[in-house]
Amino acid sequence: MASRPRTLYEKIWDAHVVARPDRTDSDDTCLLYIDRHLVHEVTSPQAFEALRLAGRTVRRPDLTLAVPDHNLPTTARLAPDGARLPIDDPQSAAQLAALERNAPSFGIRYIDAVAPEQGIVHVVGPEQGFSLPGATIVCGDSHTAAHGGVGALAFGIGTSEVEHVLATQTLQLRRSKTMEIRVEGELGPGVTPKDLILHIIGVIGTGGGTGHVIEYRGTVFENMSVEGRLTVCNMSIEGGARAGLIAPDDTVFSYLKGRPYAPQGEAWDRAVEWWRSLRTDEGAVFDKSVVIDAADVEPTVSWGTSPEDVIAVGAKIPSPDSFADPSKQAAARKSLDYMGLEPGVAIADVGIENVFIGSCTNSRIEDLRAAAEVLRGRKKAASVRWAIVVPGSGLVKRQAEEEGLDRVFTDAGFEWREPGCSACLAMNPDKVPPGERCASTSNRNFVGRQGPGARTHLMSPAMAAAAAVTGRIADVRQL
């Protein structure tokens, strides 16, 4: 097996197979070892409860890290005197309390809601150096794919699988097919990794990566920051792929070096040596291959209710009849109806009332810098009712404050919040009202995702800032 040229994914997979069934067919279910398990409050309580009922323990609490993010309100968590403020919603409070109880009782390291490192689980993992190249990383959340940005094999799992990993540190999995997305060239000015991944999903469709693990390859990714790579890999799931990854390189190594959970000293040197071997071999064959020219990527926004419904900011909203597939035509009609949009209208003429800068896709320091650069010296339009910035973690928040970005945002009329998932999903108090439109840096424009009846337009942080300033979807390059 080792003599055949292998892809990056296959190398990581092979290094983690604990046991294969007696059959030799590699498509069969294997037992795969899991190196890192991130746990949050929403998808874990039933898993811990089931462990307790079965009298089982957590096999490797030392490889597990818990942090609350999804339903935690993003308003102040501490009173001026330092006392913890209560959470109003009793169900959210109970779910949080469950994680607060479960983590220590199973011996798991827990980052408290008011700890400086608290944040969205997918921001925290890489930031703490918990997510490492070549590691298998899971979390009960589909955007776990993000950690592929550091060269890990990372994917979302359901609660029964969370329970399985807690109990056994393994998963029963079938090997995925491999898919290469190659982007050569250079992204144009004002075009960000978010625009690129939205464009990619537009090309491959939401089912394009189903059953596959994507490896993003080419000069564009080689020249991309770790933050940008995390953004790209994060949305692999929107393209149907359970995981997406980029070969680790010096950019990743220097990002990770010195982070709290990253290896140190001699262990670091040995790790880097192995990490350098994690590249797709010359001659390895992918099951599917897509090539995209970087020059074709424009600032991109979504117009519908599926992440594949995207267009360049200068384009017009498509007519449902323009799609070949009849079921796609019907879906587009439904989408436009829900979104309150007419075909043929320029997307840049669409007014917005809300702006959300945050989520595990775009809440890292680079994202906040990009948005702040657009907002500096400007104010949000009067028609923008609600604009919030939600840093991905307490550390991102502190860094931004040191750079004075918080003032740029608040001067522009934004609210500066505590870290969490916030308006990315409608399960905490940050919601978009029915019928209103939101320029959002998150990853899903599903029906009701930001609140019942809410209309989401996905875009980059710079584009969301441009929307805030103009009160409509706008080309940031023209500001």
Added chain:
Amino acid sequence: MRAVSTIHGRAIPLGLKNVDTDVIIPAHWLKTVSREGLGKGAFETIRQAPGNPFDVEDFARAPILIAGDNFGCGSSREHAAWAMLDMGLTAVIAPSFSDIFSGNAFKNGILAVELPQDQVDRLLEVARTDPITIDLDNQIVTTPFQDRFAFDVDPFRKRCLLEGLDEIGLTLASGDAITHHEAGRAQDLPWLDCPLAVSR
């Protein structure tokens, strides 16, 4: 896990493509710490529309749902599977499923049966008036007419489903192999072992 062999009954002809898990169970239902009672919120937005298939008397407690491509895409929430079970659904037929959903369905003893679009279209037609049968052992979907549609299923999953095996129990039975792997890993990739040894 619940043992499953044959599922027979009415099938809700939903037919929609890209039914995401936010549609199957919206996020505001996820604040629970239990697996029970989520049926009330299942397909909430679809059920709010008048004349939706869930409202049709004949489909009350129907065990099967028929949907379009990419069923269960989006969020990994297993609450989607729990909500479906709670409303009485034990099988979904669609041309394709998201990888995470099909895993979640399996863990909860819900059959996710993949069939080509033309066969799904035929079943959507039959479902309006007649019941459908899914025979897991023989891997075949049949109708009261001549239809016999064979489907694929992973042999490991099939065995677990037919025998109602506890997957964690099965894995724990390979405890030695896991321990062996951990020893090799500690030798070859030692930095993977000690992340939390660094104190804050």
